[in-house]
Amino acid sequence: MTVAQRGAPLFVTFEGIDGSGKSTQAKLLAERLRRDGAQVVHTREPGGSSGAEEIRTLLLTGDPERWSAETEILLFTAARRDHMEKTVLPALAAGQTVISDRFADSTRVYQGATRGDLRPMVDQLHRLMIGREPDLTFIIDMDPETALRRGLARKSGEDRFEDFGLGFQETLRHGFLSLARDFSDRCVVIDGNRPPEAVASEVAAHYEARA
Numbered sequence: 001m002t003v004a005q006r007g008a009p010l011f012v013t014f015e016g017i018d019g020s021g022k023s024t025q026a027k028l029l030a031e032r033l034r035r036d037g038a039q040v041v042h043t044r045e046p047g048g049s050s051g052a053e054e055i056r057t058l059l060l061t062g063d064p065e066r067w068s069a070e071t072e073i074l075l076f077t078a079a080r081r082d083h084m085e086k087t088v089l090p091a092l093a094a095g096q097t098v099i100s101d102r103f104a105d106s107t108r109v110y111q112g113a114t115r116g117d118l119r120p121m122v123d124q125l126h127r128l129m130i131g132r133e134p135d136l137t138f139i140i141d142m143d144p145e146t147a148l149r150r151g152l153a154r155k156s157g158e159d160r161f162e163d164f165g166l167g168f169q170e171t172l173r174h175g176f177l178s179l180a181r182d183f184s185d186r187c188v189v190i191d192g193n194r195p196p197e198a199v200a201s202e203v204a205a206h207y208e209a210r211a
């Protein structure tokens, strides 16, 4: 049986610190499933719809101190709401698999656990405005020093969060690992410190087991 013939389409997310290889893995999984005959929407956050892409620019460029953590939570949630309405929910309703490079777990960790304990606020807004979790989440785990080197080498111009430095990335890593324990029914931790093809094979094996 091919992936295209299986049950309800899955909402899959990739999470992890900056430079961990999430985007690479999201793309590889999307390509693999399409080769298998599945209809796949490959998207990202912040962004994934035209309104959310505009909010992305506000969030990811400029001075690291540009927004307070509270304002960031509102902007990320606004972007996510638009992404859900315009891209994710219509695709799932049409029977397509959705693969998103980041989703709500990023807000839980980046805004909820790094600058004071804002997690209750993140959770309240999520319940109020989003109200949906992914079916399967891959957390690509990496040593922050290597990941930061990889991420900054890209010179994307969207480095506002990388610019918070190594200690921040270490806090994030532990935040993601703790989240994986809290949501163990949908989260799979993958060792990202290996060649991309090795990481991709493990991701695909977990996906197959879940689809």
Ligand code: ADP
Pocket: 016, 017, 018, 019, 020, 021, 022, 023, 024, 025, 150, 151, 154, 192, 193, 194, 195, 196, 197, 199
């Ligand atoms: P993220 O989306 O997590 O920030 P990317 O997938 O954009 O990470 O990868 C960051 C950089 O590291 C890119 O230049 C990419 O080509 C490279 N990269 C991705 N995965 C690996 C890997 N497994 N090993 C070495 N380099 C990698």
Ligand code: TYD
Pocket: 017, 018, 019, 020, 023, 045, 046, 060, 076, 101, 102, 103, 104, 106, 107, 108, 110, 111, 151, 161, 162
């Ligand atoms: P992304 O483009 O995935 O960056 P990278 O490829 O460096 O991992 O995400 C952009 C940045 O936005 C990233 O530093 C994480 C941050 N972010 C949050 O702080 N909160 C969120 O809810 C999301 C979705 C992203």
